[in-house]
Amino acid sequence: MQRMFMRRVGLALLLMLAATALTFWLVTAAPGNVAALIAERAAGAGADGEMIAKIADDLGLNDPLPVRYARWLGDALTGDFGVSLRTGKPMAEEFAERIPMTLALLAGGGVLALVLSLAMGIAGAASNGGIVDRVLHGLALVGASTPNFFVAAMLVIVFSVWLGMVPTFGVAGLTSWLLPWITIALFPASVLARVVRVNLQDTMSRPFATTGFAKGLTRSAVLLREALPNIAIPYMTTFGAQFTLMIIGAIVVERVFGLNGVGAFFIEAIRFRDFIGMQAILTLFVVFFVSINLLVDVLAMLADPRLRRPRKA
Amino acid sequence: MSRHSQNGPIYEVEGLVIDLYTPTVSVRAVDGAGFYVAPGETLAIVGESGSGKTVMTLGPLGLLPEGVAVDLRGTARADGKDILSMSPTDLSRLRGGFFGVIFQDPMSALNPMLKIGPQLAEQARRFAGLSATEARKEAVSLLARSGIPDPEDRYDRYPHELSGGMLQRAMIALALAARPRVLIADEPTTALDATVQAQILALIRQIQKEDGIAVILITHDIGAVSVLADRVAVLYAGQVAEEGSAIDVLTAPVHPYTRGLLASVPDFRSDNATGTKEIPGIPPNQAQLEPGCRFADRCELVQPQCRTHRPPLVKVGAGSVPHRVACPVVIAAEGIVTHD
Ligand SMILES: Nc1ncnc2c1ncn2[C@@H]1O[C@H](COP(=O)(O)OP(=O)(O)OP(=O)(O)O)[C@@H](O)[C@H]1O
Ligand code: SF4
Ligand SMILES: [Mg+2]
Numbered sequence: 001m002q003r004m005f006m007r008r009v010g011l012a013l014l015l016m017l018a019a020t021a022l023t024f025w026l027v028t029a030a031p032g033n034v035a036a037l038i039a040e041r042a043a044g045a046g047a048d049g050e051m052i053a054k055i056a057d058d059l060g061l062n063d064p065l066p067v068r069y070a071r072w073l074g075d076a077l078t079g080d081f082g083v084s085l086r087t088g089k090p091m092a093e094e095f096a097e098r099i100p101m102t103l104a105l106l107a108g109g110g111v112l113a114l115v116l117s118l119a120m121g122i123a124g125a126a127s128n129g130g131i132v133d134r135v136l137h138g139l140a141l142v143g144a145s146t147p148n149f150f151v152a153a154m155l156v157i158v159f160s161v162w163l164g165m166v167p168t169f170g171v172a173g174l175t176s177w178l179l180p181w182i183t184i185a186l187f188p189a190s191v192l193a194r195v196v197r198v199n200l201q202d203t204m205s206r207p208f209a210t211t212g213f214a215k216g217l218t219r220s221a222v223l224l225r226e227a228l229p230n231i232a233i234p235y236m237t238t239f240g241a242q243f244t245l246m247i248i249g250a251i252v253v254e255r256v257f258g259l260n261g262v263g264a265f266f267i268e269a270i271r272f273r274d275f276i277g278m279q280a281i282l283t284l285f286v287v288f289f290v291s292i293n294l295l296v297d298v299l300a301m302l303a304d305p306r307l308r309r310p311r312k313a
Numbered sequence: 314m315s316r317h318s319q320n321g322p323i324y325e326v327e328g329l330v331i332d333l334y335t336p337t338v339s340v341r342a343v344d345g346a347g348f349y350v351a352p353g354e355t356l357a358i359v360g361e362s363g364s365g366k367t368v369m370t371l372g373p374l375g376l377l378p379e380g381v382a383v384d385l386r387g388t389a390r391a392d393g394k395d396i397l398s399m400s401p402t403d404l405s406r407l408r409g410g411f412f413g414v415i416f417q418d419p420m421s422a423l424n425p426m427l428k429i430g431p432q433l434a435e436q437a438r439r440f441a442g443l444s445a446t447e448a449r450k451e452a453v454s455l456l457a458r459s460g461i462p463d464p465e466d467r468y469d470r471y472p473h474e475l476s477g478g479m480l481q482r483a484m485i486a487l488a489l490a491a492r493p494r495v496l497i498a499d500e501p502t503t504a505l506d507a508t509v510q511a512q513i514l515a516l517i518r519q520i521q522k523e524d525g526i527a528v529i530l531i532t533h534d535i536g537a538v539s540v541l542a543d544r545v546a547v548l549y550a551g552q553v554a555e556e557g558s559a560i561d562v563l564t565a566p567v568h569p570y571t572r573g574l575l576a577s578v579p580d581f582r583s584d585n586a587t588g589t590k591e592i593p594g595i596p597p598n599q600a601q602l603e604p605g606c607r608f609a610d611r612c613e614l615v616q617p618q619c620r621t622h623r624p625p626l627v628k629v630g631a632g633s634v635p636h637r638v639a640c641p642v643v644i645a646a647e648g649i650v651t652h653d
Contacts, residue, residue: 128379205380207416208424211484213376215436216409216491218402229426305426305471 001308005298012294019286020076024069027279034275035061037085072279081280086272091280094265099284102261105250108177109184110243116189121196125204125223136193143190148249152183152256180257184249188242195238199231206230232303240296244289322390323527324412324495325349329387331365331372331551335380342368344551344607347387348529350495350544355521355528357538357559359574360548361596366531367499369548373397374408392494410440413488413496415517418504419480423472429483430456430468433490440491452490459486460516478509485516489524496521499531510534514541535578539563544634547571550596550607553626557636567629567638567649570608606640616642628652 035056043051056062060071075082081091120136127133159165159179203209204227212226213219251263262281269277301307331343343365350356358366371377373389373396389396391411396404408414416422423429433452437443443451449468456464459482472480481501488496498517502510514537521528521541530541538545538559545563546556547570555568566572573592594611597603605620606612612619619642626637629649638644644651 201379205378207378207418207421210376210378211414211416211422211424211487213405214374214408214412214414215432215487216405216407216440218405226424226427230424232426306473309471309474311474 001301001310004301004307008294008297012290016286016290017073019290020073020283021069023282023286024072024279025065027275027282028065028068030273030275034085035059037273037275041085076283081283082276084269084274084277084280086268086274086277091277094277095262095280095284098260098262098265101259102247102250102254102263104177105180105184105253105259105261106243106246108181109188109246109249112181112185113188113192113242113246114239116185117192117196120189120193121200122223122228124193124197125200125227126220128201133197137197140190140193140197143186144194146186148183148187149252149256151186152179152253155179155182156256180253180259183256184246184253187249188239188246191242192235192238195235196231199234200227203227203230233300236296236300236303240292244292247285247288321351322349323352324389324391324529326369326373326389327387329369329373329389330385331368332384333368333377334382334384342551343372345387346548346551346553348546348553348556350527350529352494352527353521353525354543355518355530355541357530357532357542357545358548359532359535359538359545361574362533363596364548365551366548369551370497370499370529370531371414374412375401375404376408376414409436410491411494413491413493415481415484415488415496415498415501417500419484420472420477420504422484423480423487425472427471428468429470429472429475429487433487436487436490437492452486455486455490456483458520459483459489460512461486477505478512481505481509481513482516485513485520489520493526495527495529497529497531500533501530502532502534502537517541535563535575547574552607553637553639554608555636555638555640556626557630558632558634561630561632561634561636565630567636567643567647568608568640569612569614569643573611614642614646 033052033056035052038055038059039052060068063071072082079092081095083090084094087094120140124133124136127136156179200223204223209222209226212222217225247263250261251266253259254261254264255267262284265277266281268274269281325347326349327347329343329346330341333340333342346365346369348356348358348369358370360366368377372383372385373387377383385397387397391407394407396407399407424432430449430452433455434445434448437448437451437455438445441448441451453464453468456467461467461479461482467475467479467483472483475483481504485501496517501517502513505513517528517530518541520526528541530537532538542559544557545559547554547562547568549570555562555566555571562571563575566575570592577591592611597607597610603620605622606615606624609615609619624639624641626639627641627644628635628637629644629651630636631650631652638649643649
């Protein structure tokens with residue numbers, strides 16, 4: 001168990017290293033010259049070749065790629081992600097302002113996806129082919145096939161414009177979070193509801209479920225107490241995957257709802273060819289992906305008694 | 314308590330018909346079969362794989378796996394009460410408290426995510442009315458009684474931490490925790506090592522003796538039948554071919570299928586010790602119902618009327634335990650006295 005855990009952590013660190021190196025290479029290989037961009041910003045049209053060369057030299061842009069990556073990594077490890085070419089502010093500062101916003105979006109969306117998917121999946125399994133089951137199945141299919149910008153638009157039209165219920169733009173108290181949360185949670189909730197439903201159905205036809213009935217439990221008790229713990233592991237794994245994907249959703253959702261998170265910043269960084277900003281945000285995404293997956297792996301290991309307490313030989 | 318006398322049946326099933334439907338097949342798994350068991354008695358149900366032993370015994374209790382649609386007719390009574398018309402809640406309570414069930418494969422029949430002991434304690438609390446501390450003690454002593462060493466330690470174990478034999482003992486303890494009146498053991502030793510099999514059977518016999526409960530033993534193991542059973546029912550293609558006291562059925566079988574079944578058992582009777590004889594042919598397709606005797610296609614004694622008339626179960630001999638056989642041909646040919 002402990003060795004397995006250490007191996008996962010080691011693997012996670014290696015993955016982060018490889019992924020940041022890859023993004024570093026891709027970002028630097030992208031068309032556009034950082035030195036030229038900086039010179040242009042500083043001197044407008046008056047930037048000449050000499051000035052650009054000097055800036056490139058100052059920034060170490062002429063060093064070989066591995067050297068530059070090593071320098072970038074050393075800085076990043078101390079929390080220095082460079083200065084945004086677009087805003088002129090250190091990325092560390094941008095992070096401090098924007099990460100809480102994105103985290104609030106993801107956390108709220110994650111909780112909503114969790115609650116919705118469990119409720120829908122369990123209600124479907126309890127109904128077991130009945131009308132509730134079929135309606136929920138339909139809803140999950142719709143939810144899993146509707147793009148989030150469309151969901152956002154619909155929600156805004158219905159709730160804000162027609163019903164005048166919640167503000168559509170920016171952050172103004174808890175209610176303004178509702179639409180972004182619903183938008184970002186709908187897809188993962190739909191996918192996860194199916195995972196819950198299908199796995200519960202499968203588990204209910206396993207022999208130990210029959211034992212549960214033989215113990216005198218009602219069907220709903222068998223469902224909740226015997227079957228549900230057995231879907232914990234597939235559920236957690238899928239939840240982890242869906243939760244990491246929500247960061248992609250955040251890019252769109254933050255834009256649509258005017259939230260100043262890292263997702264919105266990423267779009268701007270691309271538009272302004274802010275290579276420093278892009279690299280910083282991509283690094284953040286990589287760290288998020290890898291650490292959520294690591295967390296889920298560890299939690300799934302802890303949830304499974306067969307892994308938590310391997311049988312002594 | 315019971316409307317029945319001490320020796321009247323405590324679980325009885327009559328004229329049971331069970332059709333199973335899956336998206337691909339529909340099968341008449343049980344076709345007008347029945348059985349009964351009295352307190353303190355062990356009934357063995359034998360028959361080939363697929364003959365309907367499990368479906369007949371557990372079907373009336375609603376213990377067939379989900380995913381199969383079940384259409385069930387006939388009568389089934391537990392302690393005189395009609396099971397088939399019970400509300401789901403009442404039936405749940407009956408399953409938990411009145412019946413104890415041991416399944417074939419303890420590895421898959423015990424929930425891998427749940428500790429052994431607390432499940433026993435909960436049964437004792439819910440059905441035997443014990444307090445939480447009493448129930449825990451009861452669970453530990455049940456584990457001990459089922460032959461599990463160091464029961465205090467095993468109480469908090471998960472199924473994967475126990476061997477197959479120990480798990481089946483735990484399963485037995487679980488089945489007994491609610492202090493049931495009827496213990497159903499569905500091939501309780503098939504999944505176990507040969508050395509463990511005898512121990513498990515001995516344990517079931519010991520419990521049966523001590524508690525005086527009714528036991529239904531579903532098995533392929535004729536040796537186990539001869540050791541444990543008071544009465545035997547032989548099932549063929551969803552119908553009872555023969556039933557009676559273990560002595561009658563094992564030593565004086567009448568139905569050609571029973572005779573074939575016993576002849577195919579090595580070392581069961583000395584005159585067969587040297588060579589065993591399988592019954593030729595395969596059981597009929599239970600998805601296609603034909604009139605007449607289900608055994609006709611494999612029977613050496615088959616007569617034309619066997620294929621048109623379903624043979625009734627007829628009482629033969631004059632023993633105190635009814636011996637019934639569904640084969641008029643042998644009864645007539647051997648001049649066996651009937652009592653109906
Ligand atoms: N889950 C199921 N789905 C479809 N058909 C089933 C199912 N369970 C049983 N049957 C069918 O019902 C009939 C009786 O099965 P049953 O399990 O009662 O036999 P059995 O005598 O207990 O056999 P075994 O000795 O193999 O346990 C068989 O024809 C079988 O194919
Ligand atoms: S009724 Fe006929 S076919 Fe059936 S067992 Fe008897 S002799 Fe054989
Ligand atoms: Mg069976």
